[in-house]
Amino acid sequence: MSATIEDTGAARLGERPAALADLRVVEFGGFAAGPAIGKHMADHGAEVIRVESRLRLDGFRTNYPPYKDDQPGIERAGMFAITNNDKLGVTLNLKSAAGLGLAARLIERADVVIENFTPGTMERLGLSHEVMSARNPGLITVSTCNQGATGPHAQRAGFGTHLTALSGFAHLTGWQDRSPALLWGPFIDYIAVAYGAVAVLAALEMRARTGRGCHVDLSQYETGIQLLAPVMIEHFGTGAVPTRMGNRHPTAAPHGIFPCAGVERWCAISVHDDAEWTRLRAALGGATWAGEESLATAEGRKSAEDDLEGRISEWTRVRERVEVVEILRAANVHVAPVNDMRDVFEDPQLIHRRAFRRLEHPVIGPHSVPGPAFVLPETPDVIASPAFTLGEHNRYVICDLLRVDEDEFASLEAEGALQ
Amino acid sequence: MVQPDAARAVPLEGLLALDLTGELGWLLGKILADLGATVLKIDPPGGDPGRCQPPLLHGPAGSVGAAWVAFNAGKQRTDLDLAVAGDRARLVELAASADFLLESEAPGRLDELGIGWAVLSERNPRLVMTSVTPYGQDGPLAYVPASDLELMASGGAAWLTGDPDRPPVRVSIPQAAAWACANAAVGTLIAHHHRRLTGRGQHVDASSQCGVLPMLVHAPTFWEMARVNPMRAGAFLVGRNVNGARMRNIWPCRDGFVTFAIYGGSAGRLSNRALVEWMAEKGMAPDFLLAIDWDTFEVATMTHREVENMEAAIAPFFLTLTKREFMEQTEARRMLGYVVATAEDIAADPQLKARGVWTDADAPELGRAVRLPVGWFRLAAPLQATQ
Numbered sequence: 001m002s003a004t005i006e007d008t009g010a011a012r013l014g015e016r017p018a019a020l021a022d023l024r025v026v027e028f029g030g031f032a033a034g035p036a037i038g039k040h041m042a043d044h045g046a047e048v049i050r051v052e053s054r055l056r057l058d059g060f061r062t063n064y065p066p067y068k069d070d071q072p073g074i075e076r077a078g079m080f081a082i083t084n085n086d087k088l089g090v091t092l093n094l095k096s097a098a099g100l101g102l103a104a105r106l107i108e109r110a111d112v113v114i115e116n117f118t119p120g121t122m123e124r125l126g127l128s129h130e131v132m133s134a135r136n137p138g139l140i141t142v143s144t145c146n147q148g149a150t151g152p153h154a155q156r157a158g159f160g161t162h163l164t165a166l167s168g169f170a171h172l173t174g175w176q177d178r179s180p181a182l183l184w185g186p187f188i189d190y191i192a193v194a195y196g197a198v199a200v201l202a203a204l205e206m207r208a209r210t211g212r213g214c215h216v217d218l219s220q221y222e223t224g225i226q227l228l229a230p231v232m233i234e235h236f237g238t239g240a241v242p243t244r245m246g247n248r249h250p251t252a253a254p255h256g257i258f259p260c261a262g263v264e265r266w267c268a269i270s271v272h273d274d275a276e277w278t279r280l281r282a283a284l285g286g287a288t289w290a291g292e293e294s295l296a297t298a299e300g301r302k303s304a305e306d307d308l309e310g311r312i313s314e315w316t317r318v319r320e321r322v323e324v325v326e327i328l329r330a331a332n333v334h335v336a337p338v339n340d341m342r343d344v345f346e347d348p349q350l351i352h353r354r355a356f357r358r359l360e361h362p363v364i365g366p367h368s369v370p371g372p373a374f375v376l377p378e379t380p381d382v383i384a385s386p387a388f389t390l391g392e393h394n395r396y397v398i399c400d401l402l403r404v405d406e407d408e409f410a411s412l413e414a415e416g417a418l419q
Numbered sequence: 420m421v422q423p424d425a426a427r428a429v430p431l432e433g434l435l436a437l438d439l440t441g442e443l444g445w446l447l448g449k450i451l452a453d454l455g456a457t458v459l460k461i462d463p464p465g466g467d468p469g470r471c472q473p474p475l476l477h478g479p480a481g482s483v484g485a486a487w488v489a490f491n492a493g494k495q496r497t498d499l500d501l502a503v504a505g506d507r508a509r510l511v512e513l514a515a516s517a518d519f520l521l522e523s524e525a526p527g528r529l530d531e532l533g534i535g536w537a538v539l540s541e542r543n544p545r546l547v548m549t550s551v552t553p554y555g556q557d558g559p560l561a562y563v564p565a566s567d568l569e570l571m572a573s574g575g576a577a578w579l580t581g582d583p584d585r586p587p588v589r590v591s592i593p594q595a596a597a598w599a600c601a602n603a604a605v606g607t608l609i610a611h612h613h614r615r616l617t618g619r620g621q622h623v624d625a626s627s628q629c630g631v632l633p634m635l636v637h638a639p640t641f642w643e644m645a646r647v648n649p650m651r652a653g654a655f656l657v658g659r660n661v662n663g664a665r666m667r668n669i670w671p672c673r674d675g676f677v678t679f680a681i682y683g684g685s686a687g688r689l690s691n692r693a694l695v696e697w698m699a700e701k702g703m704a705p706d707f708l709l710a711i712d713w714d715t716f717e718v719a720t721m722t723h724r725e726v727e728n729m730e731a732a733i734a735p736f737f738l739t740l741t742k743r744e745f746m747e748q749t750e751a752r753r754m755l756g757y758v759v760a761t762a763e764d765i766a767a768d769p770q771l772k773a774r775g776v777w778t779d780a781d782a783p784e785l786g787r788a789v790r791l792p793v794g795w796f797r798l799a800a801p802l803q804a805t806q
Contacts, residue, residue, distance in 0.1 A: 219795070230488075251473055
């Protein structure tokens with residue numbers, strides 16, 4: 001039994017129809033890997049219901065700064081707020097039979113289940129895709145975990161930072177003469193999130209053709225490897241073990257990040273052919289060093305790269321970042337400011353693209369959530385509501401959607417099924 | 420055991436995508452091809468100008484870039500010269516019966532050629548056209564050129580990465596295009612879902628700068644909520660501690676590097692406890708580590724000094740271990756942590772082998788086979804409940 005447009009939350013709230021307004025999604029799990037897939041769906045109008053429990057809170061509510069006013073609190077966590085806008089929240093105690101029963105009834109009425117528990121957890125709860133699809137043959141389940149649900153390492157739990165290293169990104173990041181550098185946050189989770197949303201949508205296409213749902217076993221590790229496929233193909237093909245090279249490029253030079261005037265102001269500059277070098281040389285003011293004939297070719301610039309970087313730094317470090325960017329953009333040379341975390345809110349292009357959306361959260365107050373990286377002109381995203389508070393939509397989900405009457409709701413609460 | 424072939428499905432089989440993309444958009448068509456769509460890569464005469472980006476692979480039939488092979492595998496290919504009217508007419512014909520058209524030209528370029536969205540959608544209102552560009556179809560930077568380095572910079576990812584005493588660095592090999600494409604694939608298939616319901620396509624406009632932003636995760640939120648501007652910290656993790664202490668996340672070991680951190684939370688405490696037990700077995704656990712009460716241990720409130728002392732005790736222990744020992748023992752002891760893998764480690768990983776990730780596919784440009792990672796869209800085999 002699929003959700004229809006009439007009984008989804010989007011219609012209930014009187015919002016305009018959106019691309020995914022015909023879908024109901026139920027999420028189990030926490031952190032980023034599952035819920036950020038659900039965010040893609042919610043951003044485009046699906047009714048996304050997150051099942052939480054007071055007995056086992058999402059780590060993004062409890063262990064992940066920043067918090068509003070630096071005070072930890074389950075409704076004060078930024079990471080939870082930016083991952084769960086425009087969703088409905090219900091608390092169910094999955095350790096109680098009644099709570100499990102409600103979860104099962106919810107899945108019966110869902111198009112999609114997204115879960116990122118350790119493999120085997122949904123099975124243990126009796127909520128496996130196999131069991132639930134017998135009652136709801138159109139059900140699509142996407143299970144996302146570190147390394148996939150099968151194989152010798154299926155049960156290895158782990159955080160995104162570690163998995164990012166296992167899948168090769170860290171080794172390739174930083175300076176060759178130093179330790180690999182850490183990538184910010186659970187980097188690889190967000191690769192698997194995009195692939196996970198693609199998987200949900202592909203499974204919906206398959207269901208539209210066959211009438212049947214399916215269960216997708218998404219390995220975050222494997223999605224990361226997809227993005228490092230060039231490195232692996234090179235390794236298998238030549239035996240090479242590629243390593244980190246700072247900001248350098250196999251052929252382009254200069255290709256680096258240069259200091260500008262002030263504290264921690266930087267800009268990226270790269271030159272991809274000889275004509276671009278000629279333009280850069282002119283923009284630098286035609287300094288004598290830059291006129292050397294050996295620098296006219298890519299090979300020449302590459303072999304003089306240390307010197308070249310030093311000379312360009314001398315020019316950039318006495319200029320404001322905005323000036324460097326303006327001069328080089330006017331000369332049609334590849335250049336960009338290294339935006340810091342304040343700059344990303346003030347970048348004119350990101351503002352134009354509405355990269356961040358301001359929402360009013362009842363506890364956090366006004367704050368920004370990320371918008372999609374794409375624009376759909378016919379079906380714009382419908383980002384409008386802040387993340388739910390714990391159990392905020394219990395009554396809607398349990399009474400309205402699952403048609404539980406008030407007396408039964410009260411007794412479910414009393415017996416702890418809604419913990 | 421896994422039966423990878425049985426687990427693979429082709430949900431988009433029968434759908435046709437015309438792929439006009441250059442380097443910036445390659446992965447988008449690849450993702451559709453992974454899902455079973457027919458993807459026809461349309462190159463200018465003489466081939467895609469990006470196909471010889473190094474590092475190069477060589478074979479009896481010629482040489483081609485590893486990235487080109489990686490992100491164009493599974494596509495069919497043809498040449499069209501879009502500078503010639505006849506070939507443009509041919510493209511319009513093809514697009515009249517296509518489901519998707521993918522492109523990464525500068526905004527407006529296809530319009531100038533008379534094969535832009537307005538023309539193609541008039542002939543085929545069902546068409547979903549996706550454009551992947553550096554900054555998107557409009558806005559002040561729409562026509563500004565950018566390579567991976569500038570996108571990593573303007574998207575904020577470079578700011579967060581690298582050693583504090585050197586400039587910020589890009590993240591690994593070029594990733595901005597790949598992240599843009601993975602996100603563009605989400606938009607493309609959302610548009611497809613809408614088309615299925617309404618019969619109407621649309622022009623999906625993907626920005627690579629915006630495609631980098633998910634890498635920042637909650638770093639912008641630190642600025643917005645706490646006026647903290649997190650920045651690169653080398654091998655260390657920041658932002659988990661109220662005193663501003665940094666946690667080492669990448670450690671040298673005997674034959675490379677491993678990743679491990681002192682974490683809070685229940686999983687972190689178990690992991691920390693398991694490490695200290697392991698160190699104690701080897702006689703390398705100082706008394707102060709043995710004395711820690713892990714049940715009440717909190718990372719968030721540790722002082723710099725406490726963190727430094729713990730890390731100074733752990734570092735020499737890791738130096739005695741090989742990556743392989745670390746991997747086996749962290750698994751056996753249920754610790755959080757992995758190796759910092761090289762291509763060689765990944766190629767040898769038993770998990771990827773068991774999952775049938777590697778496949779040898781013929782690369783006609785090389786005249787030999789290449790080994791590719793495949794099968795990320797995998798139907799699950801039913802799992803038995805585990806106790």
